[in-house]
Every structure is written in C-alpha cells, then in structure tokens.
Amino acid sequence: MSELAPPRILVIDDEPQIHRFLGPALEAAGFTPIRAETGVAGLRLAAERSPAAILLDLGLPDMDGKLLIPRVRGFTAAPIVILSAREQEAEKVAALDAGADDYVEKPFALGELLARLRALLRRAGAAAVEPADAVLRAGPLEVDLAARVARLSGGEPLKLTPREWDLLVALMRGGQGRVITQRQLLLAVWGPAHAEDTQYLRVYVGHLRQKLGGAAYLIRTEPGVGYRFGECTDQA
C-alpha cells in the first residue's frame, strides 16, 4: 500500500513544541508530516494535500476541533485521531460521535500513537479493497456472516442470542483497530430509541465476554468512551 509514496499525515495542533517532535518522529516512522497550527489552515491542507490520516488537537485557538471533524468528513474518509486531555471526557466522546476514529491522551507515548495510526491506515486500506467480508477474524475468533456462525479456534459454534450476535458483528466491523463509542453501538444494535441506554450495553457486553471465554480480552473497555475490538497490537 505504501510503495508509491510515503503516506501524508496532517498534524493540526497549535503548540509548536508538539510539531517539533512529531515531525521527526513521523518522518522516522515512514510518513510525511504536514504541519498546521490553526483550524482554518488544517481544513485547507486537508483538502489540498489529501492526507492519509489526520492528527487533531481539540483545543485550537481559532475554532473548536469538534466542529472541524464534520467539515473534514465532507470531503475525505481519512482516519482522524484526536489528541486530547484526560479530563475532556465529553469532548472526546462528542468528537468520536462526530466522526473521529480514535484518540490518544496527552501526554501520549509515541509508540502507541504510531501503532494506532498504522492500525487505522491498514483498516482503511482493507476496507477500500474488499468492502464486505463474508468471514471476519480476530485472534482465535472466527465469524461467518453468511452462515451466522461464530467459532473459537475452529471449535463448536458459540450459542449467541440475536442481540449478542448483532453486538459482536458491530464490534468486529466497527471496532477493529479503533474505538467505537457506546452511542454508536447502541444506535447500530438497539436503534435510535435506545441511544442513551448504556445499561443495556454493559449487560450484553458482559454476556458476550462470558461466552467468548478465553477470547474475552478481544473486547476492551475504554472507560467513559466505548469499546475497542481486536488483538492488543499497539502498546509500545
């Protein structure tokens, strides 16, 4: 996927110090960094340079980072990673709901950021190549969408209720390598009437983890935000 030219990564942050180390770090990891210090510049560069992914700080001097996301989404599907502070819980969730794909908390470990970035790019590339997989895999788990059968390490089919099945598929489709918010899951599985009923989600995720047994680690909780699905690949 990257033989032609290094993928461009747009970094939108108003702190020059962040650019000072992210620039060399991204370059060293095989990306081409594009620097933007304001929201307006970021929007322009996102349109002109069509980056493969965008790193976005929510606290910009000229505009709210959250409002930038829908505008970027208007012309590109490139993954967006939020650089946020821990206490900005609501901001983070709102940004993810608005269309961001993942987040890292400041001060973040560089390795983690790069791993997340790679996972997102891989997934974006895969989605472009084969739009609908008949069989989804994650670790020992194998889900055959056509036959509606889920197996662990090729064993007996798991006994799942229709809701649990829907939840598992939603997690595997949306949450592989990125965060999927509680709201997004509730909308996908329960419908808009239950978008706020996070209690349902907790109960069903609990059931699902029980049935997955040894593979329960695949569903990771992001406290206050949502869930992430898949093997743990990104810790540096």
Add this chain to the structure above:
Amino acid sequence: MLPTMVDEPHRPDPEALLALARREGRGRLKVFLGAAPGVGKTYEMLAGARRRHAGGADVLIGIVETHGRAETQAAVGGLPVLPRARFTYRGQELEEFDLDAALARRPGILLLDELAHTNTPGSRHPKRWQDVEELREAGVEVWTTMNVQHLESLSEAVARITGVRVTETVPDRVLAEADAVELIDIPPAELIERMRQGRIYRPDQASRALRGFFREGNLTALREMALRRTAERVDADVTGYMRANAIAGPWPAGDRVMALVGADAAAETVVREARRIADALKAPLVAIHVEQPSTAAGPDPGPALLLAERLGATTETVVATDLPSAILREAAARNVSHLVIGRGRPGFWRRLTGRTLSAILLRRATDFTLHLVPMPVAGPRREHQEPRTLPRWIGWAATLLLVVGAIALGYALDGMLSEGALGMVYLVPVVAAAAGFGPAQAGLAAVLCFLAWNYLFLSPRYTLTVASPQEVVGIVVFALVALLLAGTTGGLGRSVRATRARIVGLRRLVEFSRRLGAPGDRGDLVQAVAEEASRIVGGVVCVLLPLLPAPGETAPEPVVRAAVPIDAEPDEAAMAAARWAMANNRAAGRGTDTLPAASWQFRPMRTARGLAGLLGIRREDGAEPLEGEADRALGALLDQAAIALERAELMEERARGEARAETEALRTALLTSLGHDLRTPLTSIRGAIGTLRGAGSALSEATRADLLATAEEETERLSRWIANILDIVRIENRQLHPKRETVDLAEAAEAAAVRATREHGREVALDLDAQAVAHLDPVLLDQILANLLDNALKFSRPAGRVSLRAWRDGPEVAIAVEDDGPGIPREDLHRVFDPFFRATRTDRVAAGSGLGLAICRGLAQAMGGRIAAESPVTADGRGARLTVRFPGL
C-alpha cells in the same frame, strides 16, 4: 340528568380538595357531642377507647372527668392515664392536663374530656381546645367531649333559651374541622329520670339543677340544637365529599351573607346571627366594618371582627363617609345576597326623620334580603371615653368665659351697632366653642348667648320678653344659625383632629420606611425597628432574630438583637413564649392565646419565606391592651420590618454567593491551567524522548539536537510553571513573610535588566534615579522585576523597545516597565492581575501561565506596595506600562 346549577364541566373543587389535604398529616379529631351534661358522652368515649385499646391501639387518657359517677369510673377500666401536671400559681396548688408530656409521649389516641374547658392560669394556652389544636398539629389523634351549648355561635341562643350565659365557648370551626362527630343522644325525660336517681349530680345539687337548667323545655331545645348541628355537619360532609369528587349536585350557588359590624354593642350578636344564617344557607360569610372618619369613634369593632374570623368569616374594614352607600357598594361588589345588620339604638331625631340605617337600607337595598338583628338581651353597656388631653371642665369653663367676653364686647359696642348686628357678635363664642370643644359646649354657648342678647340688648331691654314680630324672626334665625354652626363646625373640628392624627401617623410611617430602606446591616435595621416599635407601643420592646438550630436541635433559638431601653431582656418564662412564637410563627405571651401568663408579648414578623424575627413588647401592668390606630401601626411596622429583614438577609446571601463564585472561578482557572500548562510540556518531553529512543539512528544530527533542546526547554518551562503555582498558592494563603532590608531600587533594577538581557538576548533601556531607596525584601522585588521584564519582552516585537525606569515620587518610590507591543485592550486593564488571566495570543507568542502579573501584584501587596497597568502608552496607540509603587525611605 341531574338538575345542576354548575355550568362548568365537573372538576373537583380545589378548595374542597385543599380542605381534605389539610386534614392529612394532622391528627384526627373525634368529638362526642351531647345536648346536656349527663347524657353519657364521657362514658361512650371511654367505651369506644376500650374497644380500640383491646384491638391493640395505643390509647392514653389525658384528662377524664368522672364527676364521681360510678358508671363512668368503671368505664375507665385498665386504660393508661397520663399524670396531671402540678404547679403553683399565686400560692395555690393546681392541677392541669400536661400538654408537653402528651406531646412527648405521642400516643395513638389521646382522650381529653371537656373540650370547652378553660385551662388554669399559667398554662400555655388559655383554652383546652387550643391544646387540642397543638396536639393535632403534632399528629396526635384526639377524642374529646362537648356539650352543644358551648358552641360559640349558639351561645347567644342558649342564653336566650336557658337564661344562663355560657362563658366557656369553643369556636365553630373546631367542630367543623373535626374528622368525626358522634352524637350522644337520650330523650330529655330519660335524662331527667337519671338526674332524679342521682346518677349525674349529688342529690342536693340535682334538685337545684332540675329547677334551673335541667327543665324539660330547656333540654328539648338543647337536644334539638345538638341534633340539628350534627345533621348540618353530616350535610357538610356529604357536600364536601361531593365537591371534592366533582359530583354535580343541586346545591345552591351564589348565596353570600354579609354582616355589618358596627361600632356598637350589638356587633357580636350580629356576627353570631349572620353565622347562623350563613350556615343555614350554606353560604360564605363576610363581615364588614365601615369606618366613618366624620363620627366620633364608638366602641372598637375589633373584638367583633375577631369573633367573625373565629367563626370562619372573611373580614374587611372600609373607610367611607356615607354609611348606607358604602354598605350597598361593598355588598354589590361582593355579590352578596343577604345583609345582616343590627337594629341599633338610633336617636329620637333620626327615628323621626327616617334617617336610621335600617330605614335607609329598607328603602335602597332592594336587591338584598335584609336581616335586622335585635339588641342583645343584657348586653353590657360599654361606656366609651374619648381620650382627651384636657379635663372636660376646662371646655365648659372656657365656654362660659367666651360668653362673658361676648357680653363685654356687646356692651363696648352698644350704641354703635344695631341690635341685629350685636346678635352676630354672640355667634362668635358659639363657633369657638363648637370648633374648640364640641357640640354640647356649643349648645350651652348658644343658649347663654341667646339669653344674654335677648335680656341685655333686645328691647324691651332687661326682660326676656320679645316685643316685635321682627325680633321673633331674628331670634329664630339666630337659633338656627347657632345650632347649624355648632353642628358643622364641631364636625369639622373633629375631622381636622382625626386627619391630623392620621397625617402624623403616615409621616412617621414614611420616615420609618425611609430608615429601613437606607443601606445598612441588620444591626442598624433591628435597632430602627425597636425604636419605632417603642414609640408606637410606649413601652419596653426588643427584637429577636432566629439563630439557626445547633446540631441536635430542631427549632431555631430566638436571640435578642436590639432592645429599647438597651438593657431590656425577656426573662426565662417569657423566652419560652418567644420560642413557641418562633417555632409556630404565631403571636404568643401576654394578651394572646398562648402562654398569656408571660410578662412579654411576642409578635412574629412574617414574610413569604417564613419568619424573619420576633418583636417583644412589655407594657405596664395596668396599661390598656393595644387598640385601634396603635395596633394597626404596629401591624404595619411588623410587615415593613419583616420585608426589610428579608431583604437584608437576601443581600447577605448574595454577597456570600458572590464570594463563593469567585473562589470557584479561581479553582476552575487553576484546573484549566493544570490541564494545559502541565500537559503540553510533558507531551513534548515524552514525545521528544520517545522519538529519540525509537528512531534515534535514523535521525540527522541536527534533528537529534533539536529534540534534546525541546526536552530541555520544556522541562524548564515546567519548573517555572510549578514555581509560579507555588507562589500563587503562598500568596493566596498569606504565607508570604518578606525579609525586609534597605534596597536601592536602581541597583536592583540594573541587576534584573542584565539578567533579562542575558536570557532574552535583547537590550533593556534604563533610566534610574539614585534617590529611590525603600525598605523591601530584595528577593521578592527581584522576582517582581523579572516577571515584569519577562512579560514586556515576550509581548513586544523582537526589534521593539523595552524600558525600565526607577524614580522617587514624593513619599513613594516607583519602578515602571514599558514596552511598545500590542498593548492591553481597555476592557482587560483591570483583569490583567487576576490569576490565570491570559492575553489573547494574536502575535503567536508563547504566552505564560497567566500567573506572572498576579504574582507581581501579590508580592507587591505583601510588601505594602501596589501595582497598576496603563495602555496604550505610545503615540500610535501601542504599548503598555506597568508601574509598581512602594512607600519610600
């Protein structure tokens, strides 16, 4: 279809629902009602209580009078009895129902015989029914007994029938609000038989009773009253139920009864009669008093109005000169259908001319049913003395003197004037007497003057005979003019006096409200209230405010906050009344229904939010109770004081709220600063190190050096930030202890400038005055200067000019740091010293933590100095100047 007069859709009547709701939470009241003593009320009550006791209910006997009757004694059975309270009052050993013990014990059902009983003096309430009210408020169910003759509205009728006036009465609303009324009824013949057998009174008493009260006719009448009352109550229950449940029924709508409460002895009879009529019609009752400013004040209608209120009427006082018109206007405005008035004792003249109130109303009140109530049988005739400043005889003596003066004047003018004109001279004393003293004196003056004129001047002189018809006409005219003058001038004089008194009262009220409106704390306020109240009452007063209950206590404690005279303080017994008044938001103490034995009276200052405070009043033992104008003035004062106190309290609350909001804002700012200023350098340091470790070999030498520099600079930034935070915390907590020594400002400024130049690589222009010496902490001063210079260098263009000036300015020394940067917007000038205030970063300069100037201000103030910002300072509208001043040496 039911015939209905209700044209709205059937909704539950809110008032009926409210009445039901009011009953909830209160203890139930069950009344055993009888027609006469001996019908078996107490026995029935005890029998019912024993059944409930056997069923497991917590029954307690508060007071049961067995009157030595064996049957009743037996009926007490094994029921627990509350010991009576014993206390001494004026050397006598007394027993009474123990209200506090009952409240503390909180039984399920409390038996309390004789609802109409009058408590022994010194008890909390004068009447037992008031004890019952308090018990019910506390949620205790009470069973009690009562004879129908004790009902307030019936006492007049009972007196008429039996010839015995009952003094122990119970307000009708107590019975009306009872949850259950059980009628104990036996035929009179049977009751008399019991009586003969001595089962009610001892034989000697019994025979006397049988001749007096217990005549069959009396008993039959009383029995009818009891039966009727119970029937009315059942009716009211049904109506109430129907209204609460929105069942349409054919009850009459629109009837309203208005009682006219005059200033005469018949007023209370009128009120009672009106209540009866209203009850019979199931109509609301309004009692109205028309105050006529032109007539001399009669007896106070206050007691009659209070009685009307107790009987459940709404009361109103209106002021008007024309009594019949006022009555008709008020009646029409209130949609009244029945008018109840007293027959009164009109004078002969009025009766003759048909100008009695009843006659006028008969003529004009064509839209109303008119009820005329006769005067009470033996109503005590109240003598009312108009308060006067001078003894009466002075008026008479002065009248005589006036007449003598007129005679002397007549002699002096004799011969110069005609006889008719001399008559005019004699009108002078008549007018003077009328205006100065009253109609009686004017009448005397008129008679004397007429006689003198006739005898001394009219021919034939020195006789009282009248010679010519011309003179007869003259005499008649004189008499008419004199009488007319006496009447109108007297009336005028009275209204002038009344108006003057009113104006004085109003002016005082206005003056007082201005005092209340003036800004001041609550201390000034309560002092003003106490002074004004003392002026109205003419006695010792104090103002008590509630002190919030201490942990473990439930009721607020009244505390004396102002008193006139300054050392007046209620004694412990009076404080009990104050506590009760505060807890119940009602008047208590002397002259009220609660703890009347106390030497003080306490009146609440009520607001919509509850009780603002109490006014305590102590008057001379012989002093008349407060009446009329003074009472109204005191009421107005209490209302105004309550509002003023509430306002003061709200303002204090708001000030506290603002202080809290400020602290809150500081805390929020600190958190935001932590989030940003701590995290950004940490991210940079971690990122730089991560990059170096992860991809160090792939990076160019220059990049590696830059990353290391980043980590270093950001570490420094972090340290500075933490130092700043610690400084601000120390300043905010006043933990700064400057170590002062004599400092040469020029020297300190130069050192700071040199260091700033080294750090920023830019020159600082110096203008230093060697006279500037002060007693300061050199370390803190250096920190101030470093911060100011740092700020100036950061906010100005790289090629811009930053100057530092130190000079002596009168008794002060000053240091100013000036730059030619973008300056500070006018609206931010006063905020730049607030912690965490940041300049907008238009120039893309890395702004600091927003603490620099706050620290400067804190340090300057700690050393007795001050700091000010000015902007713009250059001709082209740029730049800022920050000046610190200290007391010089």
